[in-house]
Amino acid sequence: MLKIGDFSKLARISIRMLRHYDEIGLLKPQDIDQVTGYRYYGEDQLPMASRITSLKEMGFGLAVIGDIVRNYNNPNELARFLEIKQSEVHQELQETNRRVRLLETAIERLRKDENSMNYNVTLKKVPERYVASVRDVIPAYNQEGILWNQLMTETSGYHLENEANCLCFAVFHDEGFKENDVDVEIQITAKGTYEDTEHVKFKTVPEVEIASAIYKGSYEQILEVNQAVANWVNDNGYEFNGSLFCIYHVSPGQTQNPDELVTEVCYPVRLKS
Known part of the structure; x- marks a missing residue:
């Protein structure tokens, strides 16, 4: 003893x-x-x-x-515990790596230009557009690809004719930010008229006035861009008037390099009464 x-x-x-x-x-x-x-x-x-x-x-x-x-x-039971923990650690590692990338990106931007975190906000109108649209509740914002896959799969036989200035949109319909089960609609501008499919709806979206900011690079900048737009809206006597949407000028479907992405963050607005 x-x-x-x-x-x-x-x-x-x-x-x-x-x-x-x-x-x-x-x-x-x-x-x-x-x-x-x-x-x-x-x-x-x-x-x-x-x-x-x-x-x-x-x-x-x-x-x-x-x-x-x-x-x-009990080897099987022990393995089950270890596999669950392994999965948790992998998820934690992914989150840690994401934070490291955020830090690296912010440092790099500051080294290139100390004013690079300032974004230009403009007031403009997005004209009426005819679009192919898919709207659904998806697990999280970063799983938007589910909707794009549905759109491409269900319209593959349509040979969609795109407008000369073809644009891709993502509209976020939830009232506030959500951790999961998010209501997202994706749209792509089209020319002509088409029949709806199971998930794809063709419709005309009316003209809308927006305050927008375009940025290049990864989506990790979105909070800073939102802050710039919010400041502009407040400083210029406007108020928000509808669901946030993004226009993907250069999307993940066009490049795998996050530094090459070009995104326009758009907030419908109106003058305060």
């Missing part, structure tokens, strides 16, 4: 943490002296202590570790 101090040194777990493991039932001492209250551990408990430490290093919380160690001799 080992005193708690000796076990702590061998297991490389602090005495404070061993007491916590005891309190939550994760790793209880084999014996407690009823007079002194000293805790004693068996040498055969060192492998369990090592497992707990390894699982903590993998990112598991103590509550889940308790479930894992109870099933440690």
